[in-house]
Amino acid sequence: MLITALREGKAVADYTKILLSEDEQPTQWYNVIPDLPAPPPPPLHPGTLQPAAAEDFAALFPEALIAQEMSADSYIDIPGEVLDIYRLWRPTPLFRARRLEKLLDTPAKIFYKYEGVSPAGSHKPNTAVPQVFYNAQEGIKRLTTETGAGQWGSSLAFACAQFGIDCEIWQVGASYRSKPYRRTMMEVWGGKVFSSPSSETEFGRKLLAEDPDHPGSLGIAIAEAVEKAVEDPGARYALGSVLNHVLLHQTVIGEEALLQMAKVGEQPDILVGCTGGGSNFGGLAFPFLREKLAGKMDPIIRCVEPAACPTLTKGQYRYDFGDSAGLTPLMKMHTLGNGFIPEPIHAGGLRYHGMAPLVSHVYELGLVEAISIPQRECFAGAIEFAKAEGIVPAPEPTHAIAAAVREAIACRESGESKTILTALCGHGHLDLAAYEKFLHEGFQDVDLTEEELARGMASIPDIAVG
């Protein structure tokens, strides 16, 4: 049937992936804020506790990005130069996971939007490219950033190569030493990578004096990158998640997925996405949330976080710092406390103490749900996925896959044929050491204790607002 149809050159009802042509590429980013029933609480200046103004961000970000961060417009045009670069990998494919459905013996339909086709192998270039573009537009010659596992650092290095901007990346020391491949990838694109803490900054030198083998942390790396950006008027800093403008740029994922689902006449009954800082989730979910708020569809939208860092499910909705050193404005978000140190799980991209303020806000409004899943279940699901669908997922989206598998198994048991949509936000080619550990040594799932949680919460500043 299918094959005969193919041979006869006929269009077929059957399909594995749904592609969009380049002229179907979205040309605007979607800002969910104007469509929400209430606006999100603003970031606060930590000194005055008043809403932060544009100038409070001026040493860190270019004007165009600050304007996007605070924009009240529903749609923002994607510049042509950015679209040109997006077209190196966008539109990305939407897959129907037929082989996984068969393996799970489920009546559910599983769709996944695959962002691993980007040069850096994840969704991060969707925001790295416009961030670098706007900096270049405003004459910035040098960008600094931090990276943990390296997905964000490599994406920014790739984007900087496109616009001839110097890229300096502070990589958490422990990752710098254990993940040499990611570092090399950044260097191939011309990035300069420092092990953090480094002797390049005052803060780094102070920490190295205390402990020459300091393993570093994301908070420390942020502090170093910010220090270097602020001291040079021709430099700025770039952040790969959490902020409104980052989530805005990622909405190309959801806009494409909406169009792709429509092409095959499908709507999700449930959408699941992994949440670390929230950008991959927001990118997929917000365009669907728009449709839900407009009454055009009614999917359940669910955040999936690691059991080791359960920001939404066990955190508090309070004003907290974005970094561990207290350098950023205060943001109202679900947080485990800026001093919370999660277990060293392999999904390094999900080990953030807070959640994007915008994702926190829609969760607080009851527009999305949240669950947490332990690491072992995630990798077990990823192995099944890899065998069935071919792609070896990054550790972060194994959480999304595990959640989709749970739903598909529930459908097998109930007999319901739900349509499940998820995002496979990156491949795991540079994370195979985690798979090696899972296959040969196994993981242990450690429950967070009340004491660990309380210790993290104690680091949240005690502020009588919001």
Added chain:
Amino acid sequence: MLITALREGKAVADYTKILLSEDEQPTQWYNVIPDLPAPPPPPLHPGTLQPAAAEDFAALFPEALIAQEMSADSYIDIPGEVLDIYRLWRPTPLFRARRLEKLLDTPAKIFYKYEGVSPAGSHKPNTAVPQVFYNAQEGIKRLTTETGAGQWGSSLAFACAQFGIDCEIWQVGASYRSKPYRRTMMEVWGGKVFSSPSSETEFGRKLLAEDPDHPGSLGIAIAEAVEKAVEDPGARYALGSVLNHVLLHQTVIGEEALLQMAKVGEQPDILVGCTGGGSNFGGLAFPFLREKLAGKMDPIIRCVEPAACPTLTKGQYRYDFGDSAGLTPLMKMHTLGNGFIPEPIHAGGLRYHGMAPLVSHVYELGLVEAISIPQRECFAGAIEFAKAEGIVPAPEPTHAIAAAVREAIACRESGESKTILTALCGHGHLDLAAYEKFLHEGFQDVDLTEEELARGMASIPDIAVG
């Protein structure tokens, strides 16, 4: 203009990549042999020196593949089950390398067909999937193979996972120890990986007794895989390049590229492809050679080989063994001698002493050209490519890229606007150690000495046929 057109939803003349929908996927493989002005010399039984018969291959390969190896049909239908799996990544994109053209300031148009979107990250699954399918059809429960760098081993493991067949891979010991990520990838798909020489085989035990730290070689790994396949009637052996049926399966690359070029009204003036065993080159080139032989286009078709293993440009066209242990039938091919040991260059997939008999034959007929390029020029080209186009290439296709860059620069100098087509047969995510060495230590290009060449040639059997 482009952007306005995009916003108005218009089709645009401009494009970055040319995609095919699943219903445009080729449904037949192309066999070039019937279209050639003379048939290729047959393989010979090493004992009788008579043309090898189907039964001479029966212990190694299933009947369907032996039939394909010897087929006189121009087209062979791709089974529906194989098409289903191909659709996990096929049709693959054809890119117009606009950013590389700009970087090189060339009037040339550069197109590259990208095979790195497959689960294993190269063109190898194009043949792994049908090979496993035909084995499964004939009741085979277990496949053995060898792998060097790991591209082929991981592709076969992925394919075996699709059909529930056990996959056992003998990986060259030095690679097994230095490339743990590739091994883990094979294990994720359920492959069982042995460091070769291994204690699993008689041949391996003999070598380990002589040297417990034996680094292994491709020839030894082949011998071990063949030994295990032959001793079990329910097992067969699989080869990832060189043979006719392997090149046949790879022609989906060229068939798609033909269709994609036609969609944008282009024909290649020159086609360049890297050659190791010859399967990626043959896969891209043979459909274009058909068009050339039919007088429909007239591209120059050029093989690009590493200067360290210059089979076509410095080898002899003679009957030789496919392996270093003399277990295979004799094949007429360009060879440096089955005892030739190439320098340990990073393009492990191009370190084969011979060339596919079919590629050798068309070269001997004058239908294709050949050049060799040293490793340093290849990696320098790859870094420029990665910065411009995003994708970090595997070491093997850096040769194809370097050749395309040479042509593009010649066009800049001559002012000609040639259309160049090449294949980017895989990504380099698991080869970043080679880039690290290139960036931090640099490579040395060592010229092959006449003595080294003569030593290799002395290993070619002295046979008075062909």
